[in-house]
Amino acid sequence: MALTDEAIDRIKAMLVSGELQPGERLPKEEVLAVQLGLSRSSLREAVRALTAMRILVAKQGDGTYVSSLEPHLLLESLSFVADVSQGEAAMQLLQIRRLVEPQATAVAAARISDAEVASLREVLAASIAADNLDEFIRLDCELHRRIALVVGNPVLSLLLEILSTQTQRVRLLRGTRVGPAIEDVHREHTAIVDALAARDPQLAAAAATVHVAAVERWLAVDGD
Template identity: 65%
Template sequence: MAVTDEAIARIKEMIVTGLLPAGARLPREEDLAVQLGISRNSLREAVRALTAMRILISRQGDGTYVSSLEPQLLLEELSFVADVSHGDSAAQLLEVRRLLEPQATALAAHRITDEGLAALRVVLESSMKADSVETFIAWDIAFHRAIVDTVGNPVLSLLLDTLSTHTQRVRIVRGAHLATALESVHREHEAILRALEAHDGQLAASAAMLHVSAVEQWLQARTTDLLSGGQ
């Protein structure tokens, strides 16, 4: 293991074990370098890397601190990965979404209120009136976010939101035949909402599975076309 990688691992260990809890200030550079048995240059590289990961934060003129370590902060990098993902990377992210979202939708079916269902119906009807890809995507995100938020697990909401970002969704919709894509999504959303209205967890999970799987199938077909030189 490279010296810098070892320093990163050691600092992470100090955070995990509570020696450096969230919000704690790191020891002085020279003291921490001695404690870790590395050069100050190697320590600086490790600190820069951990800062880029949002694990540490640097305060000008004050020192370096452990961040709040909140999931939203630590998952920011995953949002960027989703934004720039193509090909196999995009497929892998969608696969993770397919593993999580149907179960979240099943839980939502048992927990959603009449008020929540009414709000979802408004979102769905609004999406059907969208006059641009951007507007449609905004309603699409609102539809899925409202369902997952019903579960009441902020980490799950954040993770699923991150796995399918605004940028990624716009790219997918614009890469398909727009009218056909929107019609298909409306139909799939309607099936999900009907299952939620019936408070049928199994049916809701199946509808969500079909919805995400349809996106996966489009992406696979698109990737195959590109590899074969198609348009």
């Protein structure tokens, strides 16, 4: 194991054990290095890496602190990965989405209110009426965001948003025959919203699966 990785693991162990708490200031570098049995250079590299991951926060002139460790902070690096992923990496992210999103949609079908159904139909109608690609993509994102919110799990909502970012959608749709692709999306979105309105979890999950599988096919064709 590289010395930096070892340093990261030791700091992680302090977080897991509760020895370091969210918002707590790290001991001074020389003290922490001795405490963990590490060189100061290895510790410094580990702190840089953990800061990039938003686990630690450097405050100029005041030292380094443990972040709030809120999921939205820790998932930000994954958001960047999703935006820049292409080819096989992008396909792998979509495969994860296909495992997660249908189940989330099924849960939403069991919980959705009349007002939430009406809200989805408004977004769907606006999406169908959109006269440019950017507006369509914005409304596409919004429709999926509102469905995820019905589940009531902010971490799940954020994860689904990351797995299908706006940047990814732009790249994907611009690599396909846009007109037919958007028509397919409208049909798939309508099927999802209808299943949610019917409060049918199995149908909602099936409709979401069809939709994400179609996106996978577009990506596969675009990558050929």
